[in-house]
Amino acid sequence: MPRAATTSDVFNAIAEPRRREIINALAGGTAVAVGELVKRLRLSQPAVSKHLGVLRKVGIVSVAKHGQRRVYRLNARELKPVHDWVKTHERFWSHQLDRIQERAERAAAERLASVNQHPKKKEK
Amino acid sequence: MPRAATTSDVFNAIAEPRRREIINALAGGTAVAVGELVKRLRLSQPAVSKHLGVLRKVGIVSVAKHGQRRVYRLNARELKPVHDWVKTHERFWSHQLDRIQERAERAAAERLASVNQHPKKKEK
DNA sequence: TTGACATATTCCTATATGGGAATATAATTC
DNA sequence: GAATTATATTCCCATATAGGAATATGTCAA
Numbered sequence: 001m002p003r004a005a006t007t008s009d010v011f012n013a014i015a016e017p018r019r020r021e022i023i024n025a026l027a028g029g030t031a032v033a034v035g036e037l038v039k040r041l042r043l044s045q046p047a048v049s050k051h052l053g054v055l056r057k058v059g060i061v062s063v064a065k066h067g068q069r070r071v072y073r074l075n076a077r078e079l080k081p082v083h084d085w086v087k088t089h090e091r092f093w094s095h096q097l098d099r100i101q102e103r104a105e106r107a108a109a110e111r112l113a114s115v116n117q118h119p120k121k122k123e124k
Numbered sequence: 125m126p127r128a129a130t131t132s133d134v135f136n137a138i139a140e141p142r143r144r145e146i147i148n149a150l151a152g153g154t155a156v157a158v159g160e161l162v163k164r165l166r167l168s169q170p171a172v173s174k175h176l177g178v179l180r181k182v183g184i185v186s187v188a189k190h191g192q193r194r195v196y197r198l199n200a201r202e203l204k205p206v207h208d209w210v211k212t213h214e215r216f217w218s219h220q221l222d223r224i225q226e227r228a229e230r231a232a233a234e235r236l237a238s239v240n241q242h243p244k245k246k247e248k
Numbered sequence: 249t250t251g252a253c254a255t256a257t258t259c260c261t262a263t264a265t266g267g268g269a270a271t272a273t274a275a276t277t278c
Numbered sequence: 279g280a281a282t283t284a285t286a287t288t289c290c291c292a293t294a295t296a297g298g299a300a301t302a303t304g305t306c307a308a
């Protein structure tokens with residue numbers, strides 16, 4: 001089997017450095033035209049359009065017609081699966097907090113965010 | 125140019141679903157032998173070994189000889205770059221916490237952390 | 249040593265690139 | 279309509295897979 005398609009999921013989409021650059025360029029929240037991205041990334045226009053196409057298919061960005069140009073906006077919510085997955089392993093590098101304190105911290109955060117209703121994470 | 129090598133960086137390494145499964149299987153923190161991973165993942169032994177090779181090169185896992193088997197351990201710290209990058213965009217999907225609450229949550233966590241480092245110190 | 253077991257490596261192939269060049273499509277202006 | 283601008287798409291190719299099969303390497307046991 002060959003490598004999975006970049007459009008298969010978010011993890012594959014963000015594996016490409018240029019696409020992460022595009023995402024970073026859109027991090028401000030405002031929509032940016034393709035030409036503007038071409039300038040910032042110093043990449044050819046077709047290349048940028050193709051990367052945007054990948055990000056579009058995965059849902060990370062959305063387009064809107066604005067005159068004769070297309071402005072792209074970041075839909076960062078699609079990055080949440082990545083965040084959630086990585087966060088599972090966060091305790092391994094946050095050494096300033098040991099297990100007990102981490103649990104306390106989490107409890108404090110949940111108290112403050114009383115609105116949220118995540119299922120509680122199990123810990124041995 | 126073709127896609128970047130999977131061994132080039134962590135983002136590429138975790139783009140492959142089977143490798144994420146391997147990482148998940150090692151999430152417990154204890155070292156696991158290759159054969160055990162083969163059983164859990166229902167993947168051929170060579171395939172598992174190859175994926176482990178990729179994860180090794182990137183530094184996500186480390187090996188140790190244990191008798192005639194090699195036990196692999198997760199080095200989750202290598203995932204931190206991914207965590208940091210994704211976290212930049214976290215505010216876009218964590219709507220249940222508004223800015224003030226998020227700040228309060230962070231302050232609470234820091235308070236708990238600093239208590240650890242300076243047991244009797246007062247909060248700043 | 250011989251044999252059995254555990255893991256790594258090599259060889260192979262079908263497939264999916266990412267970028268450049270050229271071209272197509274679409275909107276704007278003259 | 280014609281020329282111009284902005285963007286998308288197509289064609290091409292060198293490259294890097296991921297997995298299966300076969301093989302090599304390494305380690306233990308009798």
